[in-house]
Every structure is written in C-alpha cells, then in structure tokens.
Amino acid sequence: MGVSLSVPRRRAVAAALAAVVAPAPVAACGLDGGRPESVAAKRSLVIGVKADQPGLGLRLRDGTYIGYDVEVATYVAGRLGVPPERITFRTTPSSVRERALREGQVDMIFATYSITAKRKTQVTFAGPYYVPHQDTLVRADDTEIRNVRDLKGRRLCEVTGSNSARRVIEERKIAAIPVPAPTYSACMDMISDGRIDAVSTDDLILAGFSSGRAVKIINAPFTDEKYGVGLRKGDLDGCEAVNRALTQMYQSGHAARLLSKWFHGSGLKLVGSVPQFEGCS
Numbered sequence: 711m712g713v714s715l716s717v718p719r720r721r722a723v724a725a726a727l728a729a730v731v732a733p734a735p736v737a738a739c740g741l742d743g744g745r746p747e748s749v750a751a752k753r754s755l756v757i758g759v760k761a762d763q764p765g766l767g768l769r770l771r772d773g774t775y776i777g778y779d780v781e782v783a784t785y786v787a788g789r790l791g792v793p794p795e796r797i798t799f800r801t802t803p804s805s806v807r808e809r810a811l812r813e814g815q816v817d818m819i820f821a822t823y824s825i826t827a828k829r830k831t832q833v834t835f836a837g838p839y840y841v842p843h844q845d846t847l848v849r850a851d852d853t854e855i856r857n858v859r860d861l862k863g864r865r866l867c868e869v870t871g872s873n874s875a876r877r878v879i880e881e882r883k884i885a886a887i888p889v890p891a892p893t894y895s896a897c898m899d900m901i902s903d904g905r906i907d908a909v910s911t912d913d914l915i916l917a918g919f920s921s922g923r924a925v926k927i928i929n930a931p932f933t934d935e936k937y938g939v940g941l942r943k944g945d946l947d948g949c950e951a952v953n954r955a956l957t958q959m960y961q962s963g964h965a966a967r968l969l970s971k972w973f974h975g976s977g978l979k980l981v982g983s984v985p986q987f988e989g990c991s
Contacts, residue, residue, distance in 0.1 A: 782820055789959075801990075803893060823938050856930065857928065
C-alpha cells in the first residue's frame with residue numbers, strides 16, 4: 711500500500727529527484743549532453759572517404775578503398791588506437807559530408823574536405839593534413855585556356871557540394887558557364903565527350919584523374935586548399951588527438967612517403983613539411 715503525500719510534499723520530492731537524475735545522461739553519454747563520444751575514445755571508427763577519386767579515395771570492385779586519403783586516415787586511426795581491422799570506410803560524396811557527421815553516419819571524414827569559414831560553423835576540423843592548390847584541367851589539344859582568366863565564357867564543371875567552381879565564378883569574378891555534375895568522375899566523362907571545356911579544382915584531384923586520359927593540367931594554380939579532417943562539431947578532444955597524429959606522420963617522414971607513392975609521377979611539387987594547423991574550434 712502506497713503512502714499518500716500532500717501536494718507541497720510531492721512537489722519537493724519531484725524537485726529532489728530531478729536534481730539527482732538530470733545530470734546522469736551527461737555523465738553517461740559523453741560530450742555535449744548525450745552526443746556521441748569523442749573519436750579519441752572510440753575503439754572502432756567509421757571513416758568517410760571518396761570512392762571515385764584516383765590517387766586519393768577510390769573504391770575497388772572488391773569493396774576495398776585505396777588512395778592517399780585512405781592511407782592517411784588509416785595512419786591517424788592507428789595513432790588513436792584503432793587498428794585497420796576496426797576501421798570501416800564509407801563512401802561520402804561532397805554533397806553529404808556535413809550531414810554524415812551531424813547524423814553520426816561517420817566518425818571522421820578524409821575526403822579532400824577543404825576547410826572554409828562556412829563549413830567551420832557546422833564541422834570541427836583537424837589539420838589540414840595537406841595543402842594543395844586549385845588548378846585547371848582541359849583537353850590535351852586545348853591551346854587557348856592557359857590560366858583561370860581564360861575560363862571566361864567557357865563551360866566549367868560544377869560539382870554538387872564542392873566550392874571549386876564558386877571560387878572561379880564568385881571569388882575571381884570570372885564569367886565561366888557552370889555545368890552541374892554529381893562528382894568529379896562525372897566531370898571527366900563530360901570533358902572527354904565535349905560537354906564541358908574545363909574542370910577546376912585541387913591539383914591532387916586533377917593529377918589523379920589525368921592519368922591515362924587525353925587531358926592536361928595547365929599548371930596555373932590560384933588558391934591554397936586546406937584539406938581538413940572533418941569531425942563532429944564540438945569534438946575538440948578528437949581534433950587535438952588527430953593533430954598530434956598528423957604531426958607525427960610528417961615528422962616521421964611517413965607523409966612524404968605516402969605523397970611520393972601516390973603522386974610522384976604527376977609533375978606536381980609535393981610538400982613534405984607539417985602544414986600550419988587551423989586550431990580546434
């Protein structure tokens with residue numbers, strides 16, 4: 711048989727229980743009152759990568775992923791205490807990167823993810839782990855496009871979720887004609903069959919795609935692109951741990967070996983020194 715309490719007494723008991731119980735989810739569920747734990751504390755990781763960028767992130771027919779971004783991600787995960795057998799790589803196109811992190815579909819993203827002020831409002835970035843430069847790729851027989859200004863009036867591939875075409879048209883004020891495409895691999899098909907005149911994006915991406923195709927990089931870079939490691943917004947512990955791992959990767963010479971492995975035949979000038987980190991926020 712229960713005990714009957716007066717209304718004031720019931721209110722006092724309810725308040726006392728609320729004071730005791732309310733903090734529990736914060737202590738039990740990790741960061742930010744119920745949000746997922748830091749990547750620095752995880753025993754396994756789901757890492758977002760590209761699936762269609764040769765040299766950076768490419769998914770093979772057997773389902774495995776290869777490329778510079780994939781190997782950097784594997785190295786960083788190892789420094790965080792997560793061996794390769796506890797890593798799951800997941801295809802993460804440019805258009806879904808912020809949502810994939812926000813919804814917990816991936817723990818980290820290594821996918822040619824340039825750090826921008828706008829993206830930093832939604833994502834915490836570690837790194838950058840490399841600083842490539844935006845350049846332009848054209849058909850091999852094109853002699854008229856020699857720098858970014860020559861893209862005026864030309865059909866320029868615009869990939870969903872990427873900032874590269876915007877940097878030409880909006881930031882550089884060059885009146886190129888944007889032609890939408892879902893991925894950079896689609897851009898390469900479009901330039902090969904004449905639907906577009908140029909693809910402008912990071913030189914590492916262009917270098918990976920140019921192999922075996924009748925195209926060329928014009929070698930007229932005009933921006934610095936800071937490839938960051940995308941983390942859930944607010945995971946500062948994870949950001950600092952990733953930065954320590956990246957520092958070790960460069961200081962040990964491992965970064966230079968990976969760059970040489972994937973891009974030594976590209977003709978690009980590769981930088982093997984530690985990039986200037988943005989700072990975790």
